[in-house]
Amino acid sequence: MDDRVKTGIKGLDELIGGGLPKSSSILLSGEAGTGKTIFSLQYIYSGAKDFGEAGIYVTFEEKPEELRREALQFGWDLKKYEDEKKIVILDAASLRVGVPTDENFYVKSDVDIKSLLSRLYEIAIDIDAKRIVIDSLPAFFFSDEPENMRDDIYMMGRVLTETKATSILITEIINGQGYSRFGYEEFITRGVITMHLVEGEKAMPRMAEYKRSIFIRKMRETNHKIKQYPFSISKEGIVVYPQGEIY
Numbered sequence: 001m002d003d004r005v006k007t008g009i010k011g012l013d014e015l016i017g018g019g020l021p022k023s024s025s026i027l028l029s030g031e032a033g034t035g036k037t038i039f040s041l042q043y044i045y046s047g048a049k050d051f052g053e054a055g056i057y058v059t060f061e062e063k064p065e066e067l068r069r070e071a072l073q074f075g076w077d078l079k080k081y082e083d084e085k086k087i088v089i090l091d092a093a094s095l096r097v098g099v100p101t102d103e104n105f106y107v108k109s110d111v112d113i114k115s116l117l118s119r120l121y122e123i124a125i126d127i128d129a130k131r132i133v134i135d136s137l138p139a140f141f142f143s144d145e146p147e148n149m150r151d152d153i154y155m156m157g158r159v160l161t162e163t164k165a166t167s168i169l170i171t172e173i174i175n176g177q178g179y180s181r182f183g184y185e186e187f188i189t190r191g192v193i194t195m196h197l198v199e200g201e202k203a204m205p206r207m208a209e210y211k212r213s214i215f216i217r218k219m220r221e222t223n224h225k226i227k228q229y230p231f232s233i234s235k236e237g238i239v240v241y242p243q244g245e246i247y
């Protein structure tokens, strides 16, 4: 189907009508270590490799070198596609925290949100990006002022819409509370996917076993179930089990 963008994540696309709604922004939310970065690397890598679609990964926390190494664990050679201009990792992590970078794509230490977004837009046009990842929204915002944040998030929404790419915006859930950090993100996103660690059956008293689950909380124009699906992180990356049960 033309109006869908395949995530490249085994088992997931069939749960959301064939893929993410094209040219939309999706919020990917979860607690620390639930797999948000791996999910998003897989989305960008598979776009370049399997669908010939260029992608941009904007990283605010991890350095590009760390992402390349993490991806390689799963056999995803980002560098190869970076050389072909099919993938760009935009380093917004280094200079902002005061460490040097020798990346080709980076943002300066004193960059404001508007310039950052216009840089992102420029690159998107340049490589004809069909996929964009922002890792992560909380790290993206410099201001703690709720008023500014609301304006910033709308500005981001406008810019992303203008690129016509299909975007994944990563955010965090803190202590199991809600699924968005600020509450505004939801307004610019047409879908919300959350990733969790849930307590499974207890093999022994007080020895909880945790399982990974993924939940499609909202996906406009999509007939999806409201259900937690199990997934694993294996040597091929994330695999979702549509027939599996969590409990």
Ligand SMILES: Nc1ncnc2c1ncn2[C@@H]1O[C@H](COP(=O)(O)OP(=O)(O)OP(=O)(O)O)[C@@H](O)[C@H]1O
Binding pocket: 030, 031, 032, 033, 034, 035, 036, 037, 038, 039, 073, 172, 233, 234, 235
């Ligand atoms: N090679 C691997 N095989 C299986 N599981 C792995 C592998 N590498 C990492 N993991 C699992 O993935 C987790 C990290 O995933 P990821 O970095 O995507 O999480 P995240 O949600 O982005 O976390 P954060 O919020 O801290 O950025 C690790 O804690 C580990 O449980």
Ligand SMILES: [Mg+2]
Binding pocket: 036, 037, 038, 135
């Ligand atoms: Mg992460």
